């Protein structure tokens with residue numbers, strides 16, 4: 001059925017015996033799982049433990065796919081320049097970041113630039129070198145965008161061009177106590193924008209929502225999710241005892257309506273490669289041929305600096321390679337599964353109802369997802385059993401703690417301000433190794449697992465309370481379990 005022959009890389013402890021079943025598909029029976037590890041995504045599971053654990057090809061990547069994967073990986077990390085005449089050029093004139101990998105370092109989450117600035121005593125959210133590792137959405141209080149700005153603030157520009165604004169922050173914090181007396185702190189970043197290039201927008205007319213990048217763990221499997229299963233999950237996601245009921249977001253793009261699974265508000269139906277190039281980096285392409293600052297004065301400023309807007313900045317073939325790269329990343333295996341604390345923590349995770357949203361087991365569809373290039377990667381399909389620790393549904397996460405909760409007041413499709421997509425937790429225990437930090441939640445406000453859990457409110461309030469009422473040793477075990485994901 002499948003014309004491609006497989007060859008397997010021997011990656012450290014991982015040993016795969018290259019046997020194939022009848023239709024040439026690698027099955028999980030062919031994967032030798034080293035002691036202490038557990039599969040996260042069937043044959044796409046990879047077993048390395050390093051800073052590159054998110055950035056490994058799945059084992060079925062070989063031959064021509066290997067070349068495409070490597071090309072996509074290189075383009076993904078390539079820092080774009082303003083020289084539009086050269087490959088890799090076309091940056092700006094306005095942008096948020098200069099490469100995919102700059103924000104999603106090693107296919108993970110670059111340390112939020114505002115926390116880096118905070119540690120350096122600065123209150124300017126843009127990093128020292130004019131680089132923001134996050135996206136800052138701005139809307140009017142009525143939900144509409146500002147005409148002169150668009151949906152994301154571009155606080156970086158090529159030389160000679162005026163940024164759209166400058167992002168600043170303050171961090172409030174408050175100390176709380178668990179029922180057993182142990183203390184914890186919650187930090188709340190407040191963002192503001194100065195130096196608006198056009199209209200000065202009054203803070204009382206403005207909602208700002210800051211997002212830090214998501215880990216790319218299991219991106220291909222997420223796209224290949226059986227969406228009927230997600231719909232059934234939404235129908236079933238009703239646990240009155242816990243106050244939990246999730247629902248789907250719906251994304252309408254290019255005349256197709258589908259269930260959203262990507263992004264912090266499940267507001268994306270695909271891997272957003274074209275949008276990333278356009279909106280985040282200012283690179284025009286076949287899907288978004290217009291400069292992101294169309295109609296703004298930065299266009300003329302860019303021309304004066306020698307930019308030309310005649311041709312598209314990034315080719316469709318290059319975007320297809322990046323799309324293939326993201327789809328084909330291996331998913332880190334679970335680790336230390338025989339550790340007694342991990343096992344005790346896993347039980348406490350279920351007992352606290354975390355799994356009612358962070359759903360442990362889902363399946364991919366039959367066919368696999370279709371890539372930008374029109375290819376279907378059959379390995380992603382075949383109803384693979386995967387363990388994403390998410391239901392990919394929206395949940396009300398509360399608006400009450402410190403007067404704000406996780407509510408960002410931003411509407412994305414059906415998602416309201418207080419609604420967020422359950423973040424998939426697979427691979428989360430490697431974030432520190434991959435990216436050197438443990439900032440969590442959509443805007444990175446949580447500095448560790450405890451803070452991330454204690455920010456849960458709304459539908460997750462009851463679950464959080466169970467966690468809070470555990471003993472100190474039990475909370476540590478639950479967190480030990482999260483490190484094993």
Ligand code: HEC
Pocket residue numbers: 096097098099100101102103104132133134135211212213214215216219261262263264265268270271272273276277280281322326
């Ligand atoms: C300025 C930083 C920045 C740059 C540059 C950037 N991203 Fe992102 N990316 C983000 C943030 C922040 C999010 C989360 C957005 C949200 O949920 O609203 C995100 C989300 C995504 C997602 C969705 C992830 C998921 O789990 O659903 C994908 C895929 C993605 N980016 C790919 C790319 C690609 C490909 C590029 C380069 C073309 C790129 N990004 C460039 C910051 C960035």
Ligand code: HEC
Pocket residue numbers: 244264349352353354355356357358395397406420421422423428439440441442443449452453456459460463464467482
């Ligand atoms: C009602 C659904 C729900 C329940 C119950 C729930 N969560 Fe979550 N969880 C979410 C959502 C939604 C987010 C994303 C919130 C955000 O980014 O603002 C999240 C985020 C997280 C994160 C941060 C992930 C990251 O990478 O930023 C962790 C860790 C986490 N949850 C652990 C837990 C644990 C442990 C429990 C049980 C004590 C739990 N959650 C219960 C819905 C839930």
